[in-house]
Amino acid sequence: MLSNKELIKLKAKTAKELLSIDVLSYNLVDTDSRLNDYSFEVIENTDDHNLYELLALKRFFYLLDKYIFKSLEVKAFIVFYESLKFSGLKGRRRYKMTPVQVFQFASILGFYLDQGKRLIRDALLFVPRKFSKTTSVSALAINDFLFGDSNAQAYTTANSYEQAKICFDEIRDILKTLDHRLSHFKINREKIYCKIKGRNSFIRCLASEADKLDGLNASLVIVDEFSQANDAKLKNVLTSSMGARVNPLTIVITTASEKLDTPFVDMLLSYKSVLTGEAENDRIFASIFEPDVGDAEDDPHTWHKVQPHLGITVQPDYYEVEYQKALMTADNMLTFRTKLLNIFVQNSDKMWITSEEIEKLYKDVNIEGLTHLYDTMVAVDLSVCDDFSAVSYNLYDDNTRTFHVHTDYYFPKGALIGHPNKDLYERWAHDGYLNLLDGDVIDYDQIAKDIMSKGKHVRILKIGYDPYKSPEFINMISALGGKNYLSAIKQTYGEFTGCVEAFEIAEKTGKVSFNPNPINAYCFGNAIMDEDRLENRKPIKKSMSHKIDGAITCLMTFKEFINYER
Numbered sequence: 001m002l003s004n005k006e007l008i009k010l011k012a013k014t015a016k017e018l019l020s021i022d023v024l025s026y027n028l029v030d031t032d033s034r035l036n037d038y039s040f041e042v043i044e045n046t047d048d049h050n051l052y053e054l055l056a057l058k059r060f061f062y063l064l065d066k067y068i069f070k071s072l073e074v075k076a077f078i079v080f081y082e083s084l085k086f087s088g089l090k091g092r093r094r095y096k097m098t099p100v101q102v103f104q105f106a107s108i109l110g111f112y113l114d115q116g117k118r119l120i121r122d123a124l125l126f127v128p129r130k131f132s133k134t135t136s137v138s139a140l141a142i143n144d145f146l147f148g149d150s151n152a153q154a155y156t157t158a159n160s161y162e163q164a165k166i167c168f169d170e171i172r173d174i175l176k177t178l179d180h181r182l183s184h185f186k187i188n189r190e191k192i193y194c195k196i197k198g199r200n201s202f203i204r205c206l207a208s209e210a211d212k213l214d215g216l217n218a219s220l221v222i223v224d225e226f227s228q229a230n231d232a233k234l235k236n237v238l239t240s241s242m243g244a245r246v247n248p249l250t251i252v253i254t255t256a257s258e259k260l261d262t263p264f265v266d267m268l269l270s271y272k273s274v275l276t277g278e279a280e281n282d283r284i285f286a287s288i289f290e291p292d293v294g295d296a297e298d299d300p301h302t303w304h305k306v307q308p309h310l311g312i313t314v315q316p317d318y319y320e321v322e323y324q325k326a327l328m329t330a331d332n333m334l335t336f337r338t339k340l341l342n343i344f345v346q347n348s349d350k351m352w353i354t355s356e357e358i359e360k361l362y363k364d365v366n367i368e369g370l371t372h373l374y375d376t377m378v379a380v381d382l383s384v385c386d387d388f389s390a391v392s393y394n395l396y397d398d399n400t401r402t403f404h405v406h407t408d409y410y411f412p413k414g415a416l417i418g419h420p421n422k423d424l425y426e427r428w429a430h431d432g433y434l435n436l437l438d439g440d441v442i443d444y445d446q447i448a449k450d451i452m453s454k455g456k457h458v459r460i461l462k463i464g465y466d467p468y469k470s471p472e473f474i475n476m477i478s479a480l481g482g483k484n485y486l487s488a489i490k491q492t493y494g495e496f497t498g499c500v501e502a503f504e505i506a507e508k509t510g511k512v513s514f515n516p517n518p519i520n521a522y523c524f525g526n527a528i529m530d531e532d533r534l535e536n537r538k539p540i541k542k543s544m545s546h547k548i549d550g551a552i553t554c555l556m557t558f559k560e561f562i563n564y565e566r
Helices: 004-020 034-042 051-064 071-079 099-109 132-145 161-178 232-238 263-275 300-306 319-326 330-340 355-359 422-430 443-454 473-478 493-508 516-528 551-562
Strands: 123-124 153-158 184-188 189-194 202-206 220-224 249-254 284-288 373-382 389-397 402-412 435-437 461-464 486-488 512-514 527-531 537-541
Touching: 004 051, 004 099, 004 263, 034 051, 051 099, 051 263, 071 099, 071 132, 099 284, 099 473, 123 263, 132 161, 132 189, 132 202, 132 220, 132 249, 132 389, 153 161, 153 232, 153 355, 161 184, 161 189, 161 202, 161 220, 184 435, 220 232, 232 249, 249 263, 263 284, 319 330, 330 527, 330 537, 355 516, 373 443, 373 512, 373 551, 389 443, 389 551, 402 422, 402 443, 402 516, 422 435, 443 461, 443 473, 461 473, 461 493, 461 551, 473 486, 493 527, 493 537, 493 551, 516 527, 516 551, 537 551
Parallel strands: 123 249, 123 284, 153 202, 153 220, 220 249, 373 461, 402 435, 402 512, 461 486
Antiparallel strands: 184 189, 189 202, 373 389, 389 402, 527 537
């Protein structure tokens, strides 16, 4: 297994090697112009494609030099694929293959050892969610069912029956559009039979225990979401039944998962070793989409690299929206990393700073009664109606080199009805710790006025806000004369790493204090420290019910002090 440094060097080396390939000499346009387009796109824009995508393309040209490539077989499958009606947002419709799909299917179906024996026996599509992998490979099963061996046996399987049924149901519905009256097919809950004369083929949905199966003679096996499987028994039973087949094919389609000790992890590493040249096996194909070493999780360039169908089968803003959701909870971030970035990761759920530690730092400071104008950073975390909003004021004492963080909390009174934390919030409001505002949604105007009012007793240097969700608040602050104080702070891990470290030092050395509000301890106690793949750190909440707003606004004020230039 190569180190990160070796992987970086390998990508640079592979990029140079691809540039030396005379793509036009291979006449790929005779097969499909999209195959040509894909090759040039990857070669000319290597920074936009991950290492394993580059290696797969390099390997494609290596196989072109070494084996028979049946252009007609590939063209026939593309025509067949594009004649089928797949499920979509507007009902069933035909779709053109994307260039990357043309490359994938050409790699799987085009190479032959001789005129009758296909090269690729095992294929892997390791791609993120929404790539349309499950629906697209259904065409392989139908192609085998209709045009493969006369007694073809295609199986769709997965870690669960429900997952296996997704691909099977797509196959069933496609066949129904081909033969509305089912004159040529017989379809039941888990099996499709061919009634065409001379053919005894079938497609079967399978999620049974391996030891209950016998008499199989599989020609095609589709294994969906293999990364979730605890063992490979079912897959092995199916593939071991393929001995009589001339052109058997097993295709694994999956995204990453939180399970790090599964057969798929070992399989992925072995496929990567073939692409990197550490192992040799011409009979496998691997299409692997994941970030490169050093790619940031919040970078749109990374998102495009791991999801080639962004803007095609995936809405252009989908990753941006999902990343903002991921920043809200540890569970959401786990899903974003495994299913959209396609990387294996587990929740660490690391306790950060306890409620008791914050309570020990309580100090009663009356901002309105101050006789000295302390340099102060302000930060806001705004909600709409289902959560409280927080505003932190961080006062710096230049003489003692200490910080005092005062945080105010707000909640709309109308939203208390039916709220799961109703009793707690009412108790806090009764005791003067939570400001209940009139209405069903947060009154941003009142919060803006409160900030500017406190500005009469401290020297506000900056007012930090989340640029993703604060346009209305920005307008209100600006109207009250605070426009020049505004400072956008993105809620990304890279933005928070420095201020997390600064705050931790201040907390451990007793250089920071807090207003004695129990919501402060509550917020910090709910925060767990998370780390991205670049070792950037940011506290997040474990679930939606765990509120950490006061902890976030506190850190934002430290971020402002770090960035401030006098």
